[in-house]
Amino acid sequence: MSTHASIGVRLPRQALGWLAVLAAVAAPRASWGSSVSPLVSTPYNETQPMWSPDGTQVAYVSDESGAPQLHIINADGTGEWQVTTDAKGVAGPTWSPDSKSLLYSQLAPAPTRHLFKVKLSATRDSVDAFWDLMTSTTGVTGQHFRYSPDGSTIVTGWSNQGSVTLRTLADRDGTATAADWQSIGLGAQSNHPTWSPDGSLIAYAHASSGTVPSQLRIIQPNGSGDTLVAPTASTGEHIWHLAWSQDGGAIAFSNWYDSPTHLGIVNADGTGLLTLDTDSVIAHQAYSCLADIWSADGQSILYSRNDGGVWNLYMIDSDGTDKELIVSSLGDDQSARFSPDGKLMCFQTNRNGSWDIYVGAVPDVTVVPLPAPVAMGGILLASGGIAGYLRKRRLARRDGEVVYD
DSSP states (O other): OOOOOOOOOOOOGOOSSOOOOOOOOOOOSSSOOEEEEEEOOSSSEEEEEETTTSSSSSEEEEOOOOOOOOEEEETTSOEEEEOOOOOEEEEEEEEEETTSEEEEEEOTTTTOOEEEEEEOOSSSSSSEEEEEBBSSSSEEEEEEEEHHHSSSSEEEEEEEEEEEEEEEEOOOOSSSBBBGGGEESSSSSEEEEOOOOSOOOOOEESSSSSSSSEEEEOTTTTEEEEEEEEEEEEEEEESEEEEEEEEEEEEEEEOEEEEEEEEEEEETTTTOOEEEESSEOOOOSOSSSSSSBOTTTEEEEEHHHHHHTTEEEEETTTOOOOEEEEEEOSEEEEEEEEEETTTEEEEEEEEEEEEEEEEOOOOOSSOOOOOEEEEETTTEETSSSSOBBBBOOEEEEEEEEEEOO
């Protein structure tokens, strides 16, 4: 159980996918070197990447057609297509566990953001049906709605005149009204839910207002067993993002990019609360039973850190050791996620000006020597260039000892 005591180059879309352009980095010892490359790169903004649970596609939001719309692209960079054409725009794509449907919210002014479900065709390259899951309601707040691991239930934060409560809904192929949603949790300012890996519990944040420090709580999906895990005096921040470890033993938490404070972790029984890093943010968890925010081995957490005004990507072990800078550029690198099998990661970056979606391999047991700086078309790609860098990954663990090549 997990417990713990630059200069950018614009690329045409057809050239994207697994372009391997390595950047030079100066690092002590023999280091891991691996490329990150654009999965989607246009003059527009592509954000909020989300792996499908089967790992074959990435959903994201793009403003290429005007208002932000939901798009899907194959993990190898082929088959990109636009899913929605909502005049108000959309946000927060979230896959169903079977990778056949997605949830998203409308970007209408709060509190009129409706939650929609889109069912994909059998080949997942077109739409089969759309359903409004919040007809005749005041709408959903933010982007924090998630399927249970078995796909039977949806949980979300529900906004009503500035008050946010947790509600659950039995999944369906069809519309839903307010009467179909069950209210759970403490009430006002309860939000940011995420499911435990076995689906038996929901972790959420509760605060007296939208800015003060939050309690971290867990509750059963039927509303019973609401339990305090960490009080406000212990968390010390307004919690925006939560992430269970794959074995359900620990919960990581952080604030949001606009007001980062620290990355924390606590055992699910409330013991062992620890600050892992400062000025740091995790993405909101999509899958607690797969690699996502946590690495495939359940030992490390992937997160963004504000280094002097620039967001870089890091990994750190759940006991606060082995903190490693893995991706850096002249821009901001954010919203990073492991692929469900833990072998890849995707993230959004504005290193080229607008926001793009990048992908990269997660090093495991293959040492790749660092290259010299590469000149392409008269542009020198150094550590802040198009590839960024990954370095100093663990080669192996042997009897609890970290071993480097």
